[in-house]
Amino acid sequence: MKKFLILLSSLTLVVGLTACETADDSFAGSIRVYTRDTSSGTRAGFMEGIGFDEAVANDAVIAAGFVIAGNLDQTNAVQIDPYAVGYVSLSTLDTNLFRGFSFNGVEPTEANVLNGTYALSRRFNWMLRDDYSVYGADAQAYEQLSLAFVAYLGSREGKASIAQSGGIVDLSTGESWNTLRSQHPICAQDNSRLTLKIGGSDSVESIAKDISPGFSTNCGNVEPEHNHTGSSNGFRGTNGDASAIDDGLSIHIGFASREFKDTEPARRKGVMAIDAIVVIGHLDNPIESLTKEQVKSIYDGTVTDWSELIG
């Protein structure tokens, strides 16, 4: 009996400890800043978009007390912490769970991104290998398949697939693949023995994986292989230090969710889709719109309390 009582009391103690929570009525509190890490393409796009270029690759200039967190952690944080602020891709925005602030007074919607009024956006870029000769007898086939793939990205069918998985493209333009296909005779052959390696940015992974099955059936059943490990590996795997055929990161087509840098040259590159970045906060946050300067002042630490932004 005594044992039981001790056990019971200790259990209630544990439960009591975890149930402790404080409530706060007024909306004024120090802003908790969340950011992605420096390898993230979303971060580069965001920091450049708010005019805070120094913070693209440098954590030291960000407001004191900032937290480095991935996508999932950020969306969780803004559901729990009323004072949190973070940023995610528009495709991740769920307005039922957290707030997506308007940027310079423009609501974050696909239509606004396409008509150019929503300014906080970035481009998903692709690049091809300069040198396919390392593939020996298959060099020409791989080069033509890569070219066909990027042509498919711009076709009506490719664009629809991109839009289906959350990329923002203008569906009103784009030639039918039936027409474009004639310029890519490789797609009339049986390519099922060839593996087209696609990689780079992991932000692009879900879009790329949704396009490749359609491309495969429309281009001789070539086998797509995806290895998405980050934007910087988009260049490294095609034309950089990891492009050697025996390297674990080597690919034929590399994606980046940011602009390729001057140190990342390639002969053939282009844009696949646009992605908008949305500044997010808690649903209890009464602020609906933030200007570019306000967002920058939050991230560089000039503004540290939400009350400063409300007045």
Next chain:
Amino acid sequence: MNNKALRQRQDNFVRGVIYTLGSIGALVLATIIWYVVSNGIGLVSLDLIMGDSRTFNTDVYVETAPGNYPLEGYTGELELFYSERWGLGFVDTFNRAGNEAVEIGYVHPDSPFNQSLDKNGFDEFGNHLVIEVRPGFTIEKGFTDTAIFLGRNGAEQIATIVNQANVIDEISIQSRGDGIRGSLITTLYLIGMTLLIAIPIGVSTAIYFNEIAKRNRFTNTIRTMVDLLTGVPSIIYGLLGAALFIPLLNNTIQTAGGSVISGALTLAVILLPTIIKSTEEALKVISNDLRQGSLALGASKTQTIFKVVVPSAVPGILTGVLLGVGRIIGESAALIYATGAAIKDEIILTERSTSLAVHIWTVMQGEKPNFELASAIAIIILGVVFVMNFVIKLLAKRLSKAMY
């Protein structure tokens, strides 16, 4: 009396602390398991475990004009959005990975889609293959003479667009992949191959250290180094795998980049210290009487080692193996370098692939982390660990000649 009451109070206090901390521990562990299971159990199915990861796409179209096909005899549970002019109904549902999807819910018996044509598939005479569109097919996108529709538009909107169409240029039908069969098989291959490499080397090293080598400064140094190796983070071994094994295999058996074999070799290096250490501990506790008894009966030293000492140490060795299996299943950092993160359906040992743990990492990457699928894979990993535990315990019982 007073003294006794005081002592009792002290005892109760200590016991209270133990119970409290113990229940915190139990509660934390139970919460984690409950959290993972409650999130993932909805997606765990034989379909997920045995399914292809690759999505297959078919583009179909029809050459006939629309007609009038009134809905008859739909018995499905989901709300059907139906196009009478084409005899095609759509439903909103969820795919294997827990994402929203639109599926065909109903095809009228006279609908032209019973005889739709495959845009990219031809028979031996060069005619388009005929495809019967059936309920359960997932819609990715489609093009009509008036509009484009996408799966994410939802069943209602798709049905409206389809019903307005006079010509259907193309509908992309996909059998969604997201199965994890390839990753499960890769994990099992990795376990098998790694143990095949690591056990003979590890056990032999331990036997050498404990039974044959003299204790001097040299062997002691090596022993300390083995101890040190157990604490090295696995990402460093991953770099070793990438820097040593991948080029080695590329130049000898012509692999291109990472492969399952280079992953197994890397893991074997990671496991060696663990297996050496646990085998050595198992050998140490075997009583010297046993060795001396065997020698006294005329057995040679080698016979003594392999017929008396090692069989008695089997439970200890297998404990090390069990720890190793756990390490293999849980390893992700090293494998991203050594085997890659490419999710495959057909596993070829000389090509890139991905293990279950790395599969979780891949699923949680990107703009839309899929926590449900990650939890489902976690449950399957728990299942594999459980089965492995059971098998190894059974083996230990069978093989053991231990005196304890």
